[in-house]
Amino acid sequence: MLETLHNLAVGFSVALSPPVMLYAFVGCVIGTLVGVLPGVGPLAGISLLLPATFGMDATRAIVMLAGIYYGAMYGGSTTSILMRIPGEAASVMTCIDGYAMARKGRAGAALAIAAVGSYVAGSVSVVGLMLLAPPLAAFALRFGPPEYFALLLFGLLVLAYMSSGSMLKSLAMAALGLLLGMVGIDQMSGYFRYAYGVVELGDGLGVVPVAVGLFGVAEILATAGQPVGPKVLKPKLRELLPSREEWRQSVAPIGRGTVLGFLIGIIPGSAHIISSFVSYALEKKLSKHPEEFGHGAVAGVAGPESANNSATSGAFVPMLALGVPSGPIPAVMLAALMVHGVSPGPLLIKQQPELFWGFIASMYVGNIVLLVLNLPLVGLFVNLLRIPYPYLYPAILAFSILGVYAVNGSVVDVWIMLVMGVLGYVLRKLDFETAPIVLGVVLAPMIELALRQSLAMSDGHYAIFFQRPISATLLAVALIMIVLSLRTFVRRGLDWRARMALAEKGES
Amino acid sequence: MLTIDRAAGAALAVFALVVLWESRRLPLGSLSNPGPAYMPVGLAVLLLFGGIGIAVLGSGSAPLSSLGFRGEWRHTVAIFAACAFCAVGLERLGYRLTIFVALLFLLFVVERKGAVPSLVFAAGFAAGTFLLFDTLLRVPLPRGPLGL
Amino acid sequence: MLVRCVVALAAVVLLPLSASAQEAYPSRPITIVAPFPPGGVADLTARPVAAAMEKVLKNPVGVVNKTGAAGAVGMQSVAVARPDGYTLLLALSSISIIPEADKIFDRPPAFTVDQFAPIALISADPTVLVVPADKPWKTAKDFIEDARKRPGQISYSSSGVYGTLHMAMELLSHAAGIKLRHVPHNGAGPALTAILGGHVDALASGPAVVLPHIKSGKLRALAGWGERRVAALPDVPTFKELGYPDAEFYIWAGLFAPKATPEPVLAKLRTTVRDAVGDPDFKTAMDKLETPIVFKQGEEFQRFFDADARRLAEGVRKVGRIEPK
Numbered sequence: 002m003l004e005t006l007h008n009l010a011v012g013f014s015v016a017l018s019p020p021v022m023l024y025a026f027v028g029c030v031i032g033t034l035v036g037v038l039p040g041v042g043p044l045a046g047i048s049l050l051l052p053a054t055f056g057m058d059a060t061r062a063i064v065m066l067a068g069i070y071y072g073a074m075y076g077g078s079t080t081s082i083l084m085r086i087p088g089e090a091a092s093v094m095t096c097i098d099g100y101a102m103a104r105k106g107r108a109g110a111a112l113a114i115a116a117v118g119s120y121v122a123g124s125v126s127v128v129g130l131m132l133l134a135p136p137l138a139a140f141a142l143r144f145g146p147p148e149y150f151a152l153l154l155f156g157l158l159v160l161a162y163m164s165s166g167s168m169l170k171s172l173a174m175a176a177l178g179l180l181l182g183m184v185g186i187d188q189m190s191g192y193f194r195y196a197y198g199v200v201e202l203g204d205g206l207g208v209v210p211v212a213v214g215l216f217g218v219a220e221i222l223a224t225a226g227q228p229v230g231p232k233v234l235k236p237k238l239r240e241l242l243p244s245r246e247e248w249r250q251s252v253a254p255i256g257r258g259t260v261l262g263f264l265i266g267i268i269p270g271s272a273h274i275i276s277s278f279v280s281y282a283l284e285k286k287l288s289k290h291p292e293e294f295g296h297g298a299v300a301g302v303a304g305p306e307s308a309n310n311s312a313t314s315g316a317f318v319p320m321l322a323l324g325v326p327s328g329p330i331p332a333v334m335l336a337a338l339m340v341h342g343v344s345p346g347p348l349l350i351k352q353q354p355e356l357f358w359g360f361i362a363s364m365y366v367g368n369i370v371l372l373v374l375n376l377p378l379v380g381l382f383v384n385l386l387r388i389p390y391p392y393l394y395p396a397i398l399a400f401s402i403l404g405v406y407a408v409n410g411s412v413v414d415v416w417i418m419l420v421m422g423v424l425g426y427v428l429r430k431l432d433f434e435t436a437p438i439v440l441g442v443v444l445a446p447m448i449e450l451a452l453r454q455s456l457a458m459s460d461g462h463y464a465i466f467f468q469r470p471i472s473a474t475l476l477a478v479a480l481i482m483i484v485l486s487l488r489t490f491v492r493r494g495l496d497w498r499a500r501m502a503l504a505e506k507g508e509s
Numbered sequence: 510m511l512t513i514d515r516a517a518g519a520a521l522a523v524f525a526l527v528v529l530w531e532s533r534r535l536p537l538g539s540l541s542n543p544g545p546a547y548m549p550v551g552l553a554v555l556l557l558f559g560g561i562g563i564a565v566l567g568s569g570s571a572p573l574s575s576l577g578f579r580g581e582w583r584h585t586v587a588i589f590a591a592c593a594f595c596a597v598g599l600e601r602l603g604y605r606l607t608i609f610v611a612l613l614f615l616l617f618v619v620e621r622k623g624a625v626p627s628l629v630f631a632a633g634f635a636a637g638t639f640l641l642f643d644t645l646l647r648v649p650l651p652r653g654p655l656g657l
Numbered sequence: 658m659l660v661r662c663v664v665a666l667a668a669v670v671l672l673p674l675s676a677s678a679q680e681a682y683p684s685r686p687i688t689i690v691a692p693f694p695p696g697g698v699a700d701l702t703a704r705p706v707a708a709a710m711e712k713v714l715k716n717p718v719g720v721v722n723k724t725g726a727a728g729a730v731g732m733q734s735v736a737v738a739r740p741d742g743y744t745l746l747l748a749l750s751s752i753s754i755i756p757e758a759d760k761i762f763d764r765p766p767a768f769t770v771d772q773f774a775p776i777a778l779i780s781a782d783p784t785v786l787v788v789p790a791d792k793p794w795k796t797a798k799d800f801i802e803d804a805r806k807r808p809g810q811i812s813y814s815s816s817g818v819y820g821t822l823h824m825a826m827e828l829l830s831h832a833a834g835i836k837l838r839h840v841p842h843n844g845a846g847p848a849l850t851a852i853l854g855g856h857v858d859a860l861a862s863g864p865a866v867v868l869p870h871i872k873s874g875k876l877r878a879l880a881g882w883g884e885r886r887v888a889a890l891p892d893v894p895t896f897k898e899l900g901y902p903d904a905e906f907y908i909w910a911g912l913f914a915p916k917a918t919p920e921p922v923l924a925k926l927r928t929t930v931r932d933a934v935g936d937p938d939f940k941t942a943m944d945k946l947e948t949p950i951v952f953k954q955g956e957e958f959q960r961f962f963d964a965d966a967r968r969l970a971e972g973v974r975k976v977g978r979i980e981p982k
Contacts, residue, residue, distance in 0.1 A: 048695035048722060049648060052704055055942075145856030146840070169566070173521055173559035180528060180552045186726055187545040188841050190978075191758055191818040192535055194545055195528075200733050200767045203726025218592070222585050269850045270843075324869055325853055326846040333695050339865070340701060342945040346869030391620040395612050396634060398588070402595050403608075403638060407648045410723055411730075415596040423589060430576055431517045449548045450843060457840045458812055458856065461541030649688075649721055 005132065012358025016366050021061055025363045028065035029371050032072020035089075037080055039397075040213050040404025040418075042089030043073035047333050059341035060356050064363040066334050071123055071313045071364070075371045078115035078306050079382055082108060084397055086217030090208045090274050091309040093439050094281045096216050098294060098301030105297050108383050110243035114251050114299060116375040118307040122259040123368040126311035129263050130318055131361050134350070138322035141267045146454035147466050151475035152268065153448040156275050158482055159282040160437050171437050174428075178441020181206055185446070189453045201413035208274065210405050210417040211442050215435045217401050218422025221394045223429055243299075251303035254284050258307030265308070266315020269327035274443050276312040277305035314364070321357060323347050513576065514567020521560030528553040587619045603653025604643070609635040682742055682922050686717040689745045689912070692731025694724045697845070698863060698948075702779055702910040703747040705942035709933035720747075727817055729755050729767040736768035740915040742922035746773065750909050751821055753966035757973040758819040773913040774923055775962055777930040778953040780943070781909035783883025784825040784861045785893060787876040789852060797880035797899055800859070804835035812838040813859040814848040822848060824972050825861040825882055825906040829896065831975055832903040852876065863908045864889060865947040882906040888949060907965065909951070911958065927954055 015021060035046035046069045054062035077088030082099035095115065102111040129137075144152070160175045184195045185205035196202040243251070258280045265276040284304040285294045294301050319327045324345035326332035335345045343353055350357045385393075405418045425435050459465035467473045528549060538544025578585075591611045598607035612631035616622045642648040689707050693699040703720045711718040723731035728751050735746035752770065759766040786797065794800040804811050815823035818841050830837055840857050842848040845866065852860040853875060860867075864887050870876040871890070878893045882904055886895055896904035912930060914923060933939060934952045943950050953961055 045648075051695055052720065055704065055708075142850065142854035145851060145854055167563075169559060169562055173556060173563060176552050176556040176559055177521070177524075180549060180556065183549045183552070188817055188843055190536075190545050192545040192762060193764060194535060194549065195531060198765065200726050200730050203729060204724070222588055225584055225588055227581065270847055319850075323853065325850050327850075329694060332697075332846045336695070336697070336701055339946055340704075340942070344869045344947075347873045347875065348869070391622060392616070392630060395591075395615040395620075398592060398615075399595075399608050399612060399634060399638070402592065402599075403604075403642065403650075406599060407642065407650070409725070410649060410721065411725075412596055412600055415599065419589065419592050419596060422592075426585065430578075431513050432570070433517065445548075445552075452548075453543055454840050454842070456541060456543070457838065460809070460838065463541070649719070 008354060008358045009131070009362065011355065012360075012362035015060060015355050015359030016064070016362035021064055021359065021363060022366065024057070024061040024065040025068050025367045026370055028068020029072040029075075029367050029374065032069035032074075033076035033371065033374065035069060036073035036076025036078075036092075037088050038404045039080055039086045039088055039217055039401045040209050041407050042077075042091075042209065043070045044330050044333070045408050046073060047330060051333060051337055054337055055340060057341075059338065059343050059353075060359045062337050062341060063334060063356065063360055064367075066337055067317070067360065067364065068367050070330055070334075071119075071310060071367065072371055074123075074306075074310045074313055075116060075119050075375055077309075078119070078302075079112065082111045082115065082302070083382060083386060084217070085220045086397065086401060087212045090212050090439075090443075091277050091312075092306075093212050093216065093274065093436065094277045094305040095302055097281075097436060098296075098298050101295065101297035102299070102302065103386070107243075107247075107297065108386065109379050110247050110299075111302050112379040112382060113243050113376060114247065114303050115306040116372055116379070118251065118255045118258065118303045119310040119375075120368050120372040121255050122262060122307035122311040123314065123371075124365060125259050126263045126266075126314035127361060127364045127368070129311075130314045130321075130364075134318050134322040137267055138319045138325075141269055141319050141327070142323065142325070143471060144268050145469075146451045146458060147469050147472040148475065149268075149270065150448060150451035150455055151466065151472040151479065153275075153444055153451060154479050155475065156279065156440070156444050157448070158479060158486075159278050160440060170433050174433055174435065175437040175441050178438035179445040180441075181211070181438065182442040182445025183449070188446075188450050189457070199413060201409075201411050205446060206417050206421075206442060207409075207414060208439065208443050209408055210414045211421050212439050213401050213405055214418035214421030215425035215438060217397065218418060219425025219429060219435070221398060222422060222426040225390070225394050247299050250299040254280075254300040254304035255307045257283060257287075258304040259311045262308030262311035263315040266312030267318045267327070268315075269319050269325060270447075274309075274440075276308040278440050280304040280308035320345070321349060321360070324349060511573040512567050512570045513573055514570040515564045516573050518560045518562070518564025518567055521563065522557050523560075525553045525557035525560060529557075584619065588615065591615050591619070598653075600651045601653065604650040605635045605639050606653055608638070682925060683714055683716045685743055686719055687714075687743050687745065689718065689720050689747050690731050690735050691720055691722050691747050692724065692728035693722070693749070695722050698782075698865075698908060699728075699747055699749050699910060701946055702943075702948065705939050706747065706779060706912065706930070706933060708942075709936040709939040710929050712936060712938075713929050713932045726767070727751060727755065727820060733767045735913070735915060736772040738915055740917035740919070742914060742918050742926065744915065745776070745926070746913040747779075748773075748911055748913055749821065750907060750965060750969065752913075753962075753969045754819055754821070754824060754973055757970045761973065761978055770966060772916050774916050774918055775958055776912040776914055776923065776926050776954075777934075778909060778911040778951060778958045778961060779930075779934065780948050781907040781951040781953075781961075782863045782865065782948060783881050783885075783887060783895070783905075783907050784822065785864050785867065785881045785887060785890065786829070786859060786861055786879045787852065787867050787871065788859050788879060789855055790874055790877045791855075792858060792877075794879065795877075797894065797896070800879055801833045801835055804833075804837060808836035809838050811859060812840050812857045813861070814840050814842050814851040814857040815861070816845040816848050817841050817843065819973060819976070821906075821908050822861045824969055824976075826859075827976050828906055828968070828972050829861070829882070829901065829904040831972070832896070832901040861906075868947055889947060903968075905968070909961075909965070911962070930954070 031046060035041050047066050073089055077092035078095045080086045080088040081092040081095040082103050085096045085100040087093045087096055099111045184202055186203045187194055261280050262276040284300040285291050288300055316327050316331050319325045320331040326335050338345050402415055405414050428435055455465055466476060532546045532549050535546035536544040537546045591614050595607050595611045609631050612634055613627055616627035643650040689703050691699045691703040707718040707720045723734050732752055735744055738744040756766040756769050788794055813826055842851055848860060851857050867876055868889055871878050878890055881887050881893055881895045883895055934950055
């Protein structure tokens with residue numbers, strides 16, 4: 002413990018030195034910008050700035066890139082709450098209740114809660130990173146394809162809890178989303194599926210165009226055509242901050258989101274998007290007023306936002322402790338380390354203590370910087386809502402197109418976004434939910450790959466899922482959850498039949 | 510009587526059938542060695558049943574004609590057309606020109622704003638974002654034949 | 658009168674076009690397309706190359722990542738790009754694999770190898786065979802003998818079907834007459850994670866990424882696919898030495914241009930790259946990446962490229978379509 006404190010002191014001395022602080026600040030600002038812009042996510046931001054870091058010292062480079070990463074998680078909630086456009090894929094869940102809160106005039110409160118939740122999650126999870134990195138990393142490595150499959154199955158169950166409307170409709174949307182996720186090269190056999198010769202579809206539809214299209218473009222198509230535009234909200238300063246009641250409601254979700262996000266983030270390969278989806282479902286399940294979800298529940302903003310911030314710290318665990326990339330973003334950061342001659346690996350913490358501890362300390366500092374940056378900006382951003390809608394929505398559309406194009410430099414992505422926008426518009430009219438589609442697009446390729454990899458590992462025997470302790474446990478818990486939810490299903494079904502019988506009796 | 514749910518359910522079922530048809534070329538594999546078509550076919554079957562279920566249970570929902578496209582379809586189509594123009598023109602005409610024309614169309618023609626504010630906004634937005642992203646942030650944005 | 662106007666107008670419009678045809682090369686920023694996501698081998702090689710070329714040409718040279726379909730998207734975009742020398746491709750050895758894979762699946766190929774004119778080879782890392790340190794095989798011989806005794810039981814991960822890491826293992830399998838169990842992953846990162854977690858028994862990998870793990874004792878290198886031993890692993894024999902000369906595979910990175918690029922532009926690019934490779938900053942950058950510079954040009958590169966392409970095409974054909982049983 003004493004050694005940790007000493008190391009932390011060293012780290013803070015590194016992190017608080019002016020050049021390092023400058024780079025952390027620059028990274029946070031760029032990250033926020035990147036997060037606010039629809040479509041462009043932290044990966045794009047980090048890739049863009051990677052070459053700029055080549056001339057820098059390794060610690061500064063890593064600090065700046067990390068700043069972009071968790072900064073984007075702060076910024077991503079802004080457009081989600083204000084305009085129902087996900088700033089980046091992990092902010093999709095915030096669009097649902099965050100935007101509903103904004104419609105009720107609580108935009109400032111939502112933004113503030115998102116910022117504070119992100120801060121708490123970011124800082125607390127860094128503690129986890131600091132104290133538990135090596136043992137957690139070793140645990141994370143034990144997640145192979147079978148464990149992965151079991152975990153993703155959990156993710157699918159989340160869909161059942163996400164629906165506020167008809168269960169059948171949500172399941173149909175989930176199936177649709179999963180099908181859409183099947184487009185692209187099949188990793189196990191090399192077949193191009195449903196790509197019709199368009200090479201750009203090789204990696205699938207991409208969650209960014211789908212999310213921005215289904216939520217952002219669809220929203221604009223639906224609202225812009227209304228004869229009466231959305232009422233321009235002019236919130237007063239007092240209303241900008243959350244009320245005491247709202248703070249109270251957000252404490253527990255922030256705590257749960259932090260822990261959940263961190264654990265999910267550690268696991269190599271899992272996407273942050275899952276952490277925010279699972280957090281949303283968890284909050285809905287534990288809430289005393291589940292019917293509020295979808296109409297502005299505070300927990301629906303606090304939980305997912307905290308989850309996706311602590312998932313970023315979680316993603317650093319395998320990266321720093323073992324030199325193993327847990328996703329595309331840590332992979333780029335590892336490359337940045339390699340370019341600077343720092344060889345990532347299990348000995349990184351021992352060989353480069355200033356780097357590791359400076360990095361940790363800079364994350365504390367960075368989170369504070371972001372909180373200070375974001376809270377006053379709440380007033381500024383909310384004022385953006387005052388811009389008359391006829392001017393606002395073309396700008397949003399142009400930004401969305403720009404953002405989606407900039408990710409891969411591909412016009413195909415823009416087309417996907419447009420098609421999904423029309424689909425989202427039609428689905429809204431027909432009273433279907435669109436969030437399950439995004440989750441399906443994310444989960445489908447991962448869950449299919451995990452299943453087939455596991456079967457390849459075991460030469461076709463399904464027993465592998467039950468022979469390995471972690472996956473067996475996860476599957477058992479999932480089974481229990483299914484049984485429990487079936488119980489409510491059955492009860493509801495009996496209820497329905499009883500009501501029908503009553504209605505018939507009444508009519509006759 | 511065509512209700513929302515019936516139409517939607519039918520559409521989903523048709524889509525599922527299309528997917529099943531398209532998957533016929535991919536090898537199915539077996540339960541212990543699923544091929545590329547295994548999961549898509551399984552999902553398409555689920556979607557088929559889901560669509561049929563929604564259609565069958567959907568006699569109680571609102572009728573299709575109540576959807577109210579009439580008032581807004583022009584607007585929606587116009588917005589979509591502007592976006593489609595952007596997608597087509599982005600790499601052929603260059604970023605600035607495409608965005609300028611699209612914004613001008615949306616503001617001047619669709620939203621009936623004055624000529625001067627539309628021109629100013631469209632030009633300012635196109636040039637400003639280009640400056641921010643292409644020049645400052647070095648995100649390569651396409652330039653068309655006129656250098657725009 | 659009208660005819661004059663039209664002719665004058667035509668002259669005015671065409672004038673800048675003809676002028677641009679004669680301007681000196683380079684007069685605009687050059688773009689090197691890296692067809693893989695940032696942080697990968699192609700990207701990490703492309704950036705120092707671009708920086709060094711920029712110094713030599715005194716003209717901006719930038720790197721753009723066009724990812725997708727295991728590199729096919731980026732490669733295709735350069736194959737159909739304007740052959741004016743301003744769009745170049747930094748390709749990995751998969752450039753020879755992808756068209757063959759397309760042929761196997763009866764798809765029209767995304768691009769063909771003859772749509773490119775090779776400029777130079779920059780690096781050629783041979784892959785190495787690594788196994789988790791707690792496995793019983795101490796030498797490659799042990800591994801191969803065990804694989805012969807238990808065909809299809811030893812598993813290995815790769816970056817994807819028909820990818821570089823997969824083809825390396827396939828070449829070994831054919832050369833040594835063994836059968837291994839392939840567990841494809843979604844890229845080189847996840848493939849490495851899988852072996853570090855002990856979920857697979859072996860991996861063919863570029864040496865740079867596994868060196869830290871070999872040094873820390875988590876992985877053991879058994880043999881290499883190169884002509885020579887890897888400099889950083891002097892005790893690791895090559896498969897050639899062990900009697901399997903057909904098991905030769907490099908993850909090489911080379912610079913290409915669209916085929917129809919005019920010859921003077923190509924010549925200028927070749928001299929530029931030659932000078933760039935000699936730049937001390939470039940050398941330092943590649944040293945930090947633990948990637949030795951293997952520079953081949955002109956005839957030599959063409960020969961290397963053809964031989965490699967032939968080997969890989971044969972390998973892909975032998976693998977054939979992976980049909981589920």
